[in-house]
Every structure is written in structure tokens, then in C-alpha cells.
Amino acid sequence: MEIFLQQLINGLTLGAIYGLIAIGYTMVFGVIGMVNFAHGDVFMLSSFIALIIFLLLTQILGLASIPLALVIVLVAAMALTGLWNFMIERLAYRRLRASFRLAPLISSIGMSIFLSNFVALAQGPRNKAVPSMLDEVFKLTEGHGYDVTLSLKQILIIAVTASLLFGLWYVVEKTPLGRAQRACEQDQTMAALLGVNVDRTVSATFVIGAVLAAAAGVLYMLYYGVVNPNDGFIAGVKAFTAAVLGGIGSLPGAVLGGLLIGLVETFWAAYFSSDYKDVAAFGVLAVTLIFLPRGLLGRADVEKV
Amino acid sequence: MRTEGFLSKVKSAGLAALIMAALSFPIVAYHADMDLTRGLFLESRWPLVAILVGGTFILRLLSEFVFAWMRGRPAAATRKTKQGISPRAFHLIGFAGIGALIAFPLAAVFMLGPAGSLKWIDNYGIQILIYVMLGWGLNIVVGLAGLLDLGYVAFYAVGAYAYALLATDLGWSFWLCLPICGAIAALFGLALGFPVLRLRGDYLAIVTLAFGEITRIVAVNWTALTNGDAGISLLPKITFFGIPFSKGAEGFASHFRLPFFPIERTIFLYYLILALALLTNFLTLRLRRLPLGRVWEALREDEIACRSLGIDTVAAKLSAFAIGALIAGIAGAFFAVRQGFVSPSSFGFIESATILSIVVLGGAGSQAGNVLAAILIIGGSEFLRELDVLQEFFGYTFDPTQYRMLLVGLAMVAMMNWRPRGLVATRRPSIFLKKAKPVAVELIAEGRG
Amino acid sequence: MTAPPLLRVEHLTIRFGGLTAIDDASFEARRGEITALIGPNGAGKTTLFNCITGFYKPDIGRIVLMQGEPNTADIDRLTRSVRRHGIFASGCICLLERMSDAEIARRARVARTFQNIRLFSGMTALENLIVARHNPLMAASGYTILGLLGIGAYRSAEKEAIETAKYWLAQIGLTERADDAAGSLSYGAQRQLEIARAMMTEPVLLCLDEPAAGLNSAESSKLNELLRDIRKTHGTSILLIEHDMSVVMSISNHVIVLDYGRKIADGTPSAIRCNENVIAAYLGVEDDELRLAETKVGA
DSSP states (O other): OHHHHHHHHHHHHHHHHHHHHHHHHHHHHHHHOOOOTTHHHHHHHHHHHHHHHHHIIIIISOOOOHHHHHHHHHHHHHHHHHHHHHHHIIIIIGGGTTSOTHHHHHHHHHHHHHHHHHHHHHHOSSOEEOOOOOOOEEEEEOOTTOOEEEEHHHHHHHHHHHHHHHHHHHHHHHSHHHHHHHHHHHOHHHHHHTTOOHHHHHHHHHHHHHHHHHHHHHHHHHHHOEEOTTHHHHHHHHHHHHHHHHOTTOHHHHHHHHHHHHHHHHHHHHHTOSTTHHHHHHHHHHHHHHHSTTOSSOOOOOOOO | OHHHHHHHHHHHHHHHHHHHHHHHTTTTTEEEEEOTTSOEEEEEOHHHHHHHHHHHHHHHHHHHHHHHHHHHSOOOOOOOOOOOOOHHHHHHHHHHHHHHHHHHHHHHHHHHHHHHTHHIIIIIIIHHHHHHHHHHHHIIIIIISOOOOSOTHHHHHHHHHHHHHIIIIIOOOHHHHHHHHHHHHHHHHHHHHHHHTTOOHHHHHHHHHHHHHHHHHHHHHOHHHHOGGGOBOOOOOOEETTEEOOSSTTSHHHHTTOOOOTHHHHHHHHHHHHHHHHHHHHHHHHHHTSHHHHHHHHHHHOHHHHHHTTOOHHHHHHHHHHHHHHHHHHHHHHHHHHHSOBOGGGGSHHHHHHHHHHHHHHOTTOHHHHHHHHIIIIIHHHHHGGGGGGHHHHOTTOOHHHHHHHHHHHHHHHHHHHOTTOSSOOBOOSOOSSOOOOBOGGGOOOOOO | OOOOEEEEEEEEEEEETTEEEEEEEEEEEETTOEEEEEOSTTSSHHHHHHHHTTSSOOSEEEEEEEOSSOOHHHHHHHHHOSSOOOEETTTTEEEGGGSOHHHHHHTSOEEEOOSSOOOOTTSBHHHHHHHHTHHHHHHHTTTTHHHHHTOSSHHHHHHHHHHHHHHHHHHTTOGGGTTSBGGGSOHHHHHHHHHHHHHTTOOSEEEEESTTTTOOHHHHHHHHHHHHHHHHHHOOEEEEEOOOHHHHHHHOSEEEEEETTEEEEEEOHHHHHTOHHHIIIIIHHHHHHHHHHHHHHTO
């Protein structure tokens, strides 16, 4: 029971990170129907940006307060990653939007290869261990030979994720941008005819996706204490899995999918074998899609004849 | 007016430089290095940032001028309507190409000698031909049937491991293993194809990607069978239908009264993969003229219409998966015998992505386009290996393989922006009454599967 | 003397969520006749077609396709049988609601066209027609294996299919365009090609979903001729959805009127023309609207 509880906490934490990345996939897919393969690498890039800014603040500028440093890191990483993704969309995908479906996919795969190798070149291919910080741990239960703990980092991850999701909900539901996004999702040509600036809406979608991925990158760096240029691919694939599992195009679905993938992975690793934890996540994906082709919260797509 | 135009160009270049500065901060400006205690410290690289920013400014300014100049020119005469190459010329080019491929290793040996030509035959010739074959195999699935498969490498891996296991554990000969490996991979294709048939488009892509990754993870973790990350090594070498390529009296050279050169095996491997690839091509061209091939294309065009004509779309999709997998399995067995060992690292997602980009860049459905794309992508990426030379200038910390992959990634982006529908973007009809007119790419569907 | 029934739709009902698209519709289409299905937009005509051709499964009801001389007892026995097969007495009776779309086309020999044309637009007109012969050609090619080796009857089977395709291309006046991509043909030509493609499957029942939509009057009269010829020369019965009343009245033997998913009238064209229900629910409304519009513009 204690182990179960502990894994639940760990799984939800991991799932929150996947969920944040998954939103980027699901939003881009919703608005322009494209699988942005490079999104996982944008997440990885953000974790490196976060690490360097953190080191810059604490080592070179001599900022003593870790919480303040982390807030600055979060904001700066979000802004810079947003700019990166904005430029990626401009240079690598915009011209291909009206084109054939495989072209943007291949372009994004190329971008993914570029980003991971770019970071490996700029920062070295090896793991980088982040200085440890915020190591407080709260014990939830004691005795029984196994203590269930909740770390400050985990609380932080859940809190940051929840507040970002609230912000996202506000943007999508209550602002003209959100309305424009939904309009583009339905019919891009019609939206353009009605005065929606499609280019700007798509750019905004990429920036929002990157901002959330950057938050995930900061939290990931904080939680695991290690970053690597190759982390992007597998995290990206799992986040995409999460997006598909939740029903691609659905924002709550992305979060739900992220949490589920996080839980499946954690429980599988705890109870069965950590070697095959990725297989478990992919297995869940395959099984869901085969039996529930539209994902958990995806809209039913009646085949028009 | 002129100065205004100039100012706006400078402004635009300035903006580009500013964005470059923001993008390269902090990821280029600082390098997080590790000291001996594995603690991180920062090392600044502002000169590099300055070079990048300055370079961006100059390039952007130049490109602005080039664009302005191009806009200033009278619009070029409307493009001539594309005349497809006549079938006869097409055949001629095809045969000339095959002739060149057959002559290639001999010409290389003749010009560069046995030692100097090894690189060309092995790294360029064999490597490119493997990908041509894989591209043709995936072309059946993606280009003809319109089913997006991102896990094609799984079947390649199955073929390679099947050969490794059959050859080492059971000691079966390569020639016996070759068709068996193909059959095993085809069975895998059926097994994986069956559950994913109902999925369409990107869902199919992601599930096939997942299957590809699962295959690799199993290869890493099922150590009892696959020996994990270390892989299976010391596979038996290729023989000339039973005669080994060795120095002794039993060997190929003395058997045929030829002088012995180690490169003879490589040349044999080259002709073997050439034959396998040509066989694949023959199979595909033949299938296109049969009902099965036509129905694949019809499936890509409109699945619902297929069903309204009483066509069993499940069988059609499964057969595309199985035949694509069969080809990958055979290529995998060849890969294993050529390398002499197999390990999971050869079968990552990047392989699937490479094969898919060959198919897409070639022009989905086009056999000739695939060859061009394979030469461009694989040849180009092999050529980038020559960057190793640069190591002498930049010192040992310079890792050329990363530059290579970086450039490969950028090239994929650039090529897609240049030719989104591939190099050869017309379709040749499979049957005609009077004259085979190439079908314009705008009319061809890319399939939803 | 009325012809025996070919298709019998009984108590057909299908719902999408809360919407009842078709509500207890029953009718018959007789052998060798052209039966027209009319009704205002949204009356459920295309949905009914999709049920008959297996693309949708009805919630309630039976759709029987009969050939030869089946008796009612056989049909009922088949309906009650536990084995959920749709075919009885080697295709004499087909319960279409039990069969898949492809099975209906292949075994019950019901062919169809679509309201929004569904040609293989990147394939040539000829290829479109040859693909329609997939099943016999596939068998002739020994399920590809013999065809690959170049043995067996495939060559002659393909030749025969090409001859049939040439016949149909001539019928629709597209012989010259045989090697052009279907997507490059004019709208009217695409409609005709889709009908020809359906006819390549040698159907007993041809279901046409608004074949005259978007055609000009010359194309429309050519279509009438084609349909009459199909019926006369090939004995194929036709079920068609049509809005163009001149087409409906001039070529159909029998008219069925749907409104809001219910059948409101059923009879010969002349009987339908003066049926009060039809005038009220369909033609009448249009006249009212017309009059309303006329008063508005002050005409």
C-alpha cells in the first residue's frame, strides 16, 4: 500500500511533465493538423537553456536566493524557448503548411535531428548533473518499514503545472487568440476569409506550446537533476503518446494522457521491470488506439461517405 | 526611394541578427562544462556568438539584395508545361543506370586500385544500395498504398536478427537464411499490420513508430536471445555460393584462378545487394501492373470508393505491409552478413526517419526518384564523414559525426522546403490505351492511412 | 404486369445520437426498373443509400436483395437463422444489413456512386475502370502469385477487362480521355466515369446518388440516355437519388418520397406529381417560399 501510494505520487509528477509537453503536440496538431516531431527536442533545448541560466545567475551573477533564481530561470527559459519555436515554425514549417502531409512531418524530423545535435555540439553530448537544490522531503506516513514521501520538488511541479494549465485554459477559452485557434482548427480557409490572421495564430500556437514545454524542461531539470541532448526524443515520443492517448486535439485529453502515461510508466517500473517501462507506455498507446481509435477524450470522427 | 529601400533592408538584417543573438543566448554563449568533481561551471564563448550574429546580419542583407534583384527582373516566362520523359527514354535511362551500377565497382578498382576503391564500393556503393532497397520496400507501403509507417526499421531489424540467430545458433548458411529472414519479417509485418489496420493517418504513424521502438527495446533487453546492447557478433561471412572468400586453396580466388584480394568479398557483396535491389524493383514494377498493385494505389486515392467496388481493403493493406516487411527483412539479412554483427543501435528511429525521407524526397511512388534521393541523402551523409579531416584542424574535441548529423537534419528541412512532393513528382499510369501520360502530382492523393 | 421486387427495405430505422435520420421506412424497388428516391435536403436519402450499400448499419430493419424466385418463407428462415450470414441460396437472397460494404458490392452485386464524386483522381480514367474489376482480375492473377510469374489466365482476363472498359468509355464518350487522370476531367465527365466504374462491377442494382447534380442540360440529357441504356441493354435496375425533377419524371418508373426520415409517398411519377402529401411537404413548401420571396421583392 505504501509503495503504491509512493508510486502514485511519483507517477503523477512525471505525468505532469509529460502533460505539459503533450499540450504542445496536441495544440499544433489541432490547429494545423501536423505532428511536430521536433517538439520533444524543443523541450530538451529548454532544459539546457534553463540549466545555463541557472548557473549564470548563481555562479556568475552571484544570486544567493535559489527560489528567486528559479523564478527567473522559468520566465527566461519560457521566453527564449518560445522564440526558438517561433523561428522554427517560421523557417521550417510555414511554407509547407498548405502542402502535402508528409512534407512538414519530414521537415520536423529533420528539425528534431538538427536540434539534438546542435545542443550536443554546443554543450557536449554527455549527461550534465545539475547542482542539487530544494531537497526538502516531507514524510506522509511513517513506520511500516516504508515511508511515503512527498518532496518539495514534487509539490512545486504539481503547483506550477496546475497554474500553467489554468493560464492556458484562460487563453484558449476567454481570449480572441483562443477563439482564432478554434476557428483555424475548424476551417483554416474560412477563418482567413473571416479576418482571422492564420499565420499569427499558428505562430502563437507554436509559442504557447514551447512555453509549456519550457516549463516542463525546467521542472524536468529540477526533478531529475540531469540533462542530456538525447532526452528530447524519448520524452517527445512519450508526450506524443500521451496526446494521442488523451485524444489528439483535446487539451484536457493531453493532460489526462500525460498523467496516465506517467502512472503506467512508474508503476510498470516499480512492479515489473524498469527495462521495459518504455514498452509499457507504447503498449498502452497501441492498445488504446486499436480499441479506442480516437483516444480517451477525442471527438468521434464519423466517417463521411 | 533607394536609400529607403536600403534602410529597410538593413533594418530587416538587423532584426535577423537580433533574433540570432537571442537564440544563441545562452545556449551558444555559455558552455556548461564539468570539472573533475563533476561540478558544472560556465565557460563563455562570446566571440562565437559574435560570429553567428555577424554572419546572420551579412547573410540576411545579401539575401535581401538578391531577392530585390530577382523581384526587379521581368518575370520569367511562364514555366513550360512539363513534358514527361517518354517511356522509351525512361527505359533507356533506366538501363544506362543499371549498366553504370554494374560497372561501378570494376571501374573503381581499375581507377583507384583494390585498397583505394574499398571506401567507394563499401561506404558509398553498398550503403546507398541498401537504402535504395529499403526505400523501394517502404515505397510500397507509403508511396503506393499510402500507409504512413514510421517503424519500418523494425522489419529490417527482424531480418538482421533472424539471420544472426539462424547463422550462429543453427549454423544455417546465408543463402538458406535469406528467404527465411524475409518470410519471418513478412510474418511480423502481418502481425503488426493486423491490429493497426483500422487506424488512419497520424495515428497509424505513431503506432508504427511505437512498434519500431518496442522492437528495438526488446532487442536491447532480451539479453538471453539478443545479447542486449552488445549485440551478436562473429556472424559467418558471405561465401560465393559455398566457396569462402579466403586466401587458401579452398578460397574463391584460387578456385577461379584469380589473384587474391580482400576486396573481392566486398565486390561480391556489392553485386549481391545490387541484385537484391533490382529484384525488389522488378517486383514492384510488376506488382504495379497487377490487380494487387493497382488496388494499393486505389486505396491511397480513396478507400471508401474501393470498398464500394467490393475490394477487400484489409487484404490489400496487409499485403502491402507484408511485402514491404519482406523486402526490409531480406535487406536486414544482407546488412547482418555484411557487417558481421548486429546490435540494437543500428535500428533506431533515425533509420526509419532516413528511409522515410528517401521515399518522400524521391517522390512518393516513384522508383527512380527513390534512387536519386538515396544517393543524395546517404551519399551526402557519407560524404560528410569526410569532415573527419577537419578534426586535424580543430583538435580532438571536435566531433565530426555531430556536425554531420546536424547538417543532415538541416538538409532534410531544406529539401522539404525546396521540393515538398519530392524529386520525381509525377505518376506513370500502370496501364494505357494509347499513350502513357504522366499524372500531375496535384491530382495524386497521399492517402489517409 | 409489375416486375418482381429486387430490393425490399423493411422498417428501416437509423439514429445518430438523438437524431432519427430514417424512421421506419419501407419500400420496394422492382427488377429492371428505375426507382427514384426524392425528398427535400436532409430527408435522409443519402443515409438510406449508405444503409443499403453497407456503409452505415441500421438500428432496426431488414434490407433484402432478391434474385430468381425466392419465397417469403426462405427469407424469414434466413432472417431467423442464428448464423449471422447475409447470403442465402448462392446469392438468391441477401440480407444487406448483415453484410459489410465490400461484401455487398462483391456478392450482392450492388454498386453505387457518391454525392461528392469519389474517383481515384490520380489514376487515369482507364485505371479507374480496371480497378473496378479487381476481384475477377485478382482471381485470374492467381492472387498475384501466378501473375507475378507471368503464368495463368491473367493476360487474357486483363484484355477482356480492357475491352469492357473501352465499351464503357465509348458509352460515356470518354474514349479520347482514357489515358488522362480522372481528376483532370470535367465535372460532368467525372460523374459519368463514376457511373461507368460502378457498371464495371456488373451490378444487379446500381445506386446513384444525385448523378445529375452540377450537370448542364446537355450533360443531363446525355445522362438520361446513359441510364436508360444501362437499364435496357444490361438489365441493371437503378435506384437513384435526384433533385432534378425533369430527370426524375422523365426516366423513373417509380418514385419514393422521403421527408424527415419518413416515407410520405410511393408511386408512379404521375401519381406522385399530384400526391397531396408530397405537394405539401416538398413541392408545396417550395412554392410557398417562392411566393413569399416574390412578395418580398415586390414582383
